[in-house]
Amino acid sequence: MNAIPDLFVGLCDDAAMFPPGNAPAARAVTAHREHRAAWYAPLVGPFLVGAAHLEDVVRAGDPGPAVLVVPAGPDGLAAVLAAARDAGLRVAGAELPYRPGGTAADAVRALDSVLPAGGVVEIPPGQGLDEALDTVAGSGHRAKLRTGGTVAQAFPDAAQVAAFILGCVARGLPFKCTAGLHRAVRHTDPVTRFEHHGFLNILAATDTALTGAGADEVAAVLEQRDGRRIASRLGDLTLPQVSAVRAAFTGYGTCSITEPLAELAALDLLPVPHPQIPEHA
Template sequence: MTVPALYRGLFDDAALFPPGELPLPEAVPAHEAHRAAWYAEAVGPFLCGAGRLADLRATATAPLRVALVLPGGSGQLAPALADAAGLTVVGVELADPDVPAAVVALDEQLPSGVAAAVELARGDGLEAALDVLAGTPYRAKFRTGGLAAGAFPTEAELAAFLAGCAARALPYKCTAGLHHAVRHTDPATGFEHHGFLNVLLAAQAGEDAAAAAEVLAERSGELLAKAALDLTDDQIAVVRGRFTAFGTCSVAEPLDDLAALGLLAPPAPLEDR
């Protein structure tokens, strides 16, 4: 069974992070199970903060593809890379209010073959930060939610980020809040959540922020699913060249959503084949 190209490597495993916060002894075997499952092509690296790397080395029973999440600035990079010795580090996600300093640190310290993303702050300085990242080997990282209503960007704000990245040929990843495929209001919190399928399809709008905002606002799973199925191979390559991945504390939830929308089909049981 092959995962459609639109969803391959889309779901970075953020099980350790809020709101899931799965204990490490549970998160590691769960990730290993994901990587052995029929949908393994959809699963990205295991995300781990700098302070948990020693525990991760002690817990993992098989090689893991790990991405280091470093919210404490560029000064965390060298110590975290040293602490990750023995792990298969495939990515670094670095947050630093001084984006030029983050780029310099990555240029000087990032091992060959390791991908990196720089988390950008929302607000007036975003365009300038995008300019700094443009032309570098690094992706932009943008928060699409959190534990408070104010952590969720509006459709217009997220669309402006997507369009700004497209204008600079700058790939990006998202983190937080993309719990389901389709835009919705969380009945428990009242928070407005973006849908990861909305974001995928909005990436096709390129520099047209108004068109991207319209897609981000769509709440019909049926319409979004049809649009996803209608994408050509070339369009899928463009979309995934822009929107590379997002962190999810539950790999199962987005897969279940795709299956419910008819976009992903688990293999039939052996007795039914």
């Protein structure tokens, strides 16, 4: 039996250098190499490199395939990509938002001009969602939803996340999530009191959307706080269902790789017995 079930292969993009982890480049790159060599390596997606991190990452050494995160949006993409390639970074893709006053079409055009494959467009929830999803769905790039941040307003509610998932599924548009998915299951942070979505909730909600369920049902799955119940449901998925879910929800950015690994083990979603989980991120 594989150490990492198919449902979780490549699920966790390594965002160690991003908040709230904010790991320095040398530590983040070293840890990523260790993750890539560990028994749980199939869980690990690409190394995410912010535009501001580029020089530090290059000095730290080759992290392997990397995805550039370009918060400046379409106008900043070409220069960051050129700098990354000139420095010898192995660029596997790029993620960018469209700026206030811009459109998803601006982001798609920027990606098409320098990176026809491997692009991700961050789409804000709410007004204009359908138009933005239509644009990205016809492009060959993926969509991205920001599911949290450092302020309460950065966390979309369950209805907004459900609308995004349903919109992507209806269009056959693969998507990823970023930020805020610190644990497997929905919870309230005891310090900030922020309501965090869970990455297992996203997986289960994606499966629910694929069955043709409506917005209320998908939102209810996102709001589920019973980890054992969600784990049981996901553990019962057939291989075709697993393939469909992961073709839709391709992964999420996390500042820790071992924390989601530990949560999967605690919910008996990894084969038992499994090797010891390291303590570092």
